[in-house]
Amino acid sequence: MKRIKVEKKLLSSNQQIAEENRRFFKEKGVAVFNLLSSPGSGKTSLIERTVSHLRGRIRTAVITGDVQTDRDAQRIAQHQVPVKQITTGGACHLDARMVKRAFPFFSMDELDLLIIENVGNLVCPAAFDLGENAKITVISIPEGDDKPLKYPAMFRISEVLIINKVDLLPYTNFNLGQAIKFARQINPAIKVFETSCLTGAGLEDWLSWVEEWVKQLSGTAKK
Amino acid sequence: MKRIKVEKKLLSSNQQIAEENRRFFKEKGVAVFNLLSSPGSGKTSLIERTVSHLRGRIRTAVITGDVQTDRDAQRIAQHQVPVKQITTGGACHLDARMVKRAFPFFSMDELDLLIIENVGNLVCPAAFDLGENAKITVISIPEGDDKPLKYPAMFRISEVLIINKVDLLPYTNFNLGQAIKFARQINPAIKVFETSCLTGAGLEDWLSWVEEWVKQLSGTAKK
Numbered sequence A, B: 001m002k003r004i005k006v007e008k009k010l011l012s013s014n015q016q017i018a019e020e021n022r023r024f025f026k027e028k029g030v031a032v033f034n035l036l037s038s039p040g041s042g043k044t045s046l047i048e049r050t051v052s053h054l055r056g057r058i059r060t061a062v063i064t065g066d067v068q069t070d071r072d073a074q075r076i077a078q079h080q081v082p083v084k085q086i087t088t089g090g091a092c093h094l095d096a097r098m099v100k101r102a103f104p105f106f107s108m109d110e111l112d113l114l115i116i117e118n119v120g121n122l123v124c125p126a127a128f129d130l131g132e133n134a135k136i137t138v139i140s141i142p143e144g145d146d147k148p149l150k151y152p153a154m155f156r157i158s159e160v161l162i163i164n165k166v167d168l169l170p171y172t173n174f175n176l177g178q179a180i181k182f183a184r185q186i187n188p189a190i191k192v193f194e195t196s197c198l199t200g201a202g203l204e205d206w207l208s209w210v211e212e213w214v215k216q217l218s219g220t221a222k223k
Helices: A002-028 A043-054 A071-077 A096-105 A152-156 A166-171 A176-186 A203-221 B002-028 B043-054 B071-077 B096-101 B152-156 B166-171 B176-186 B203-221
Strands: A031-037 A060-066 A083-087 A113-117 A134-140 A160-164 A191-194 B031-037 B060-066 B083-087 B113-117 B134-140 B160-164 B191-194
Touching (some): A031 A043, A031 A203, A043 A060, A043 A071, A043 A113, A043 A203, A060 A071, A071 A083, A083 A096, A113 A203, A152 A176, A166 B166, A176 A191, B002 B096, B031 B043, B031 B203, B043 B113, B043 B203, B060 B071, B071 B083, B083 B096, B160 B176, B176 B191, B191 B203
Parallel strands (some): A031 A113, A031 A134, A060 A083, A060 A113, A134 A160, A160 A191, B031 B113, B031 B134, B060 B083, B060 B113
16 A cells, blocks of 8 residues: 555656656757667667668757666767666666756757657556657567557557567568557557668658657757 | 665565465475566467476476466466466566465465466566576577676576577577676576577477476475
8 A cells, every 4th residue: 555655656756757857848849759668679779770860850869778788878879969878777667857867968959859768678667757749669570469468558658659670570470460450459549660670671661750750849949 | 765665665575475485385395487588588488388398297387477468378278287367457577475376276286386477577577586496587589689788687686597589590680609698797607598489499408407407396395
């Protein structure tokens, strides 16, 4: 009982900071998405492909959340994009306060897009709003097509589902139609992209969508 | 601060029940392992191969933990083995109390091995002792070879590491030597198996080890 009370309090305090973050992002004209997945679904590779494509057109920065190490941040930094690593030191998700503490590391007035890479975890991050404009869940082919049914919360709250590593389709028993059907049972409006960061398949559609989405959210706020 | 206190209390109460479970398992002569991994690493397939191999030799039962659905339990039940599904309804890990509540569903006196399949999550389950004799972490090739560095807690507390889906090695940039090196940096004593439930590669070694391990722990306790 006590645990539930403390958790409720924690979540409502998180929600308050998330709303502050959201107002701040809006004021600065920065579009923000929160990238969610299991460990090893390819979030970092997808971010690498995305920031490299957007360079010169959409001013992008990245926050990467990890339990340990700054390996992801190092990979992304190679693309000459501002990156701030948040090492949670054991915590299984990012919360709104951690994200807020990262703000001083960026020149928010000079950004159009902030990508937040959450800790690899298909359960806990679903409960923590960070103030983002959209949650994007990534699953990958080798994880199996039943993940939407088994971890429904993540799919319910996501605007977009990226099914990554489609290059591995021939070597697994993943049923693409079934995965999409399961995801839409839980969230009929979810937008789906099928991608491979190895072969580049499907990336064009995803990147066009990001560009359009950022322009709608931030485009008119800056000169 | 308050959160930390409540969490410490929760963990110590979990530890107490875990010790009770451990005593109970010992008394009954049941060897127990706790299978940990990200969603989609192949825990359920590995269990299917394991129980099917052990049939007639080692009397085995399975507890499967899932946030939602009993899909895993259904898959395992096809192998004519006692299965109890624990649906955590949102919780990101099994705890000792949930496992204890499942005891009445089994004839413990007639078991040699209990396999506990934890919720797919590479972070939170590491903190919750269930009373098992060994923790076994499964990672799969498509997740990438850096997982031991990024999620060290899980590898530190595991006796065994199973690197699964080795059939996908030719289609990824996973470096097997490097993954094992990283795991041993964190846990020098960890025992490693390389398996594929699709091709059967490496399963023989794993299954011999299980059989030997169960015999050592439970063999003399029963007739």
